[in-house]
Amino acid sequence: EGEQGRGAWARQSPRLLVSSSTSRGITRSLPLLAADPRPPSSRRELPDSSSSPCTVFVEATTSCADPSELLCREEMADAGEGGDRETARGLAVSSSACISLILSQARVEAAVTKAERLWKEALEARQLADEMSSQAQDAAELSQARSEEVSSKLESMDKISLKFLADSKSAINSSVDAAALLKEAADESLRADKLEAEAEEALRLSEQLIEEYEAKYGNL
Structure with missing residues (x-):
């Protein structure tokens, strides 16, 4: 049983x-x-x-x-x-030290792995934020150009046509899309900042654990 x-x-x-x-x-x-x-x-x-x-x-x-x-x-x-009791005590101490060493090494490796993962995520988030910022800038420039074109047409028109209304609506939509892209880019940039801060802390902790491990057991 x-x-x-x-x-x-x-x-x-x-x-x-x-x-x-x-x-x-x-x-x-x-x-x-x-x-x-x-x-x-x-x-x-x-x-x-x-x-x-x-x-x-x-x-x-x-x-x-x-x-x-x-x-x-x-x-x-x-x-x-x-x-022999003394032998028993020595073996028990050796066993405890062996377990402590393996768990310490596993803790160091886990901290290093976490730091590497967070840095990878932070890098990907930063790259995405940069791409979104570039797209938002292009959209803002296009929106501004359309708005200026509509304003120029309005000054030279005797009466408002359906085509002018369609162009005006398109310019407004471009402006709204550009603003939305700018907000998304800003949010992604904040996310990248947060991930970078977490990665920095994880790196600091992993380096501290490595130093403690090497001071106690020698080089990894």
């Missing part, structure tokens, strides 16, 4: 795997989660690290939006009779 519950648990949440290797030669892959969703009947009580040595190796961290939020739980295994 315990093995079935553990298998179902692993299938449901394969986010972070840990291999526990014991002196009996038994190897298992178990997910690490903040809480154990298995029913009480299938759970295994964790032995005290002061009396049971273990070795834990973090194999992979995948699909973690923020690995720093994961709470690691070590699955301890009996090492047989006569286990």
